[in-house]
Amino acid sequence: MTPPSDPRGREVASVSGRAPEARFAVPIIPPDARPWLAFFWIWGAIASFVLMAISGRVIQEEFNTFQLMAWRSAVGFVIVLALLMWSRRGFAQVRSARPMLHVWRNLFHFTGQNAWFFALTLIPLSQLVALEFSNPVWVALFAPLLLGEALTRRRMLAVALGFVGVLIVARPGVEPLSIGHAAALLAAFGFAFNTIWTKKIMSYDTVLCVLFWMTLSQMVMGLALGLPGGFPWPTPEMLPWLIVVGVTGLTAHFSLTTALSHAPASIVAPMEFLRLPVIAIVGILLYAEPLMISVFLGGGVILAANLVNMGVGSRRRNKAAQTDPRGSR
Numbered sequence: 001m002t003p004p005s006d007p008r009g010r011e012v013a014s015v016s017g018r019a020p021e022a023r024f025a026v027p028i029i030p031p032d033a034r035p036w037l038a039f040f041w042i043w044g045a046i047a048s049f050v051l052m053a054i055s056g057r058v059i060q061e062e063f064n065t066f067q068l069m070a071w072r073s074a075v076g077f078v079i080v081l082a083l084l085m086w087s088r089r090g091f092a093q094v095r096s097a098r099p100m101l102h103v104w105r106n107l108f109h110f111t112g113q114n115a116w117f118f119a120l121t122l123i124p125l126s127q128l129v130a131l132e133f134s135n136p137v138w139v140a141l142f143a144p145l146l147l148g149e150a151l152t153r154r155r156m157l158a159v160a161l162g163f164v165g166v167l168i169v170a171r172p173g174v175e176p177l178s179i180g181h182a183a184a185l186l187a188a189f190g191f192a193f194n195t196i197w198t199k200k201i202m203s204y205d206t207v208l209c210v211l212f213w214m215t216l217s218q219m220v221m222g223l224a225l226g227l228p229g230g231f232p233w234p235t236p237e238m239l240p241w242l243i244v245v246g247v248t249g250l251t252a253h254f255s256l257t258t259a260l261s262h263a264p265a266s267i268v269a270p271m272e273f274l275r276l277p278v279i280a281i282v283g284i285l286l287y288a289e290p291l292m293i294s295v296f297l298g299g300g301v302i303l304a305a306n307l308v309n310m311g312v313g314s315r316r317r318n319k320a321a322q323t324d325p326r327g328s329r
Helices: 037-058 066-085 090-094 099-119 127-132 135-145 153-170 179-201 207-226 239-262 266-270 275-287 292-324
Strands: none
Touching: 037 066, 037 099, 037 127, 037 266, 066 090, 066 099, 066 207, 066 239, 090 099, 090 207, 099 127, 099 179, 099 207, 099 266, 127 135, 127 153, 127 275, 127 292, 135 153, 135 179, 135 292, 153 292, 239 266, 266 275, 266 292
16 A cells, blocks of 8 residues: 555655555645544545455465465556546556666565465454554665664654563563564564655655556456465356456555545544554454453553654644745645
8 A cells, every 4th residue: 555645746654554654754734634534534544444344354265375466466457547537647657767766666566465364364343453663663774774864863753662561562571472473573574664665765756556557467466476385266156256456556655645635644643543443343343352451551642653653744844834935845
């Protein structure tokens, strides 16, 4: 999933899913912010993520994660082709000014998304989502190395808080760490690097360009890695779930983008935290998963880390807006 953008096609925030993504960038607070409309669209994103998780578990009864990604990307590719046909610039916009940036971005996103789907069947849904929320913390850690951003004391505090939150969620020493926990953290790392590369791409290419190469390349990668041993054709019962997992990846992005158009990320990010109790309830009702207080405590610490990190960008962007009439990216 790609980060949402402002009307000029530039990135304003990135949220994890599936397609998840990061909640670290803070746009200028608009005078006409409408948080209630943002709250409405956040529920659209939450519904999309929940449906993606449920369908992902069902699909893996017949497909491995590579095959799942191939079919998911194929559904998304068809939708993106239709959007390109109806867009004003058409297919001319898929010619990228920086093709290698797309290569690196999609390698990281493909890795993170596969790890997310893999962890989906191994650990409780609430643990997966809580660990996924650490994505912006890793962005704060690695962005200074890859984007030249300053590693301030506040940002270091955010990283430390996020790491503490991860330990509270995973509870090493209290319960054995599994490959599912490792996969969830790998997904968060993959999404973090995906966010960093997307920040670079959005300086040159449009959102539809990013979506075109994402769905096409990941369809090819999923097909190539899923072919050994045979590539199963979906049964009539499985086909609707594949459509759901493909569509929800795009609707989650659209809902988050729309929410961020009505309110800044500093308001939207705490709203998205509602996904944690919702997914926990789904896990209890559908899969008899335990309700773990440590997940909510750790998730709260991770949320605090994200808010601390966003405070850095808020000050910097507000200062820049006073000297630049065009506003910030």
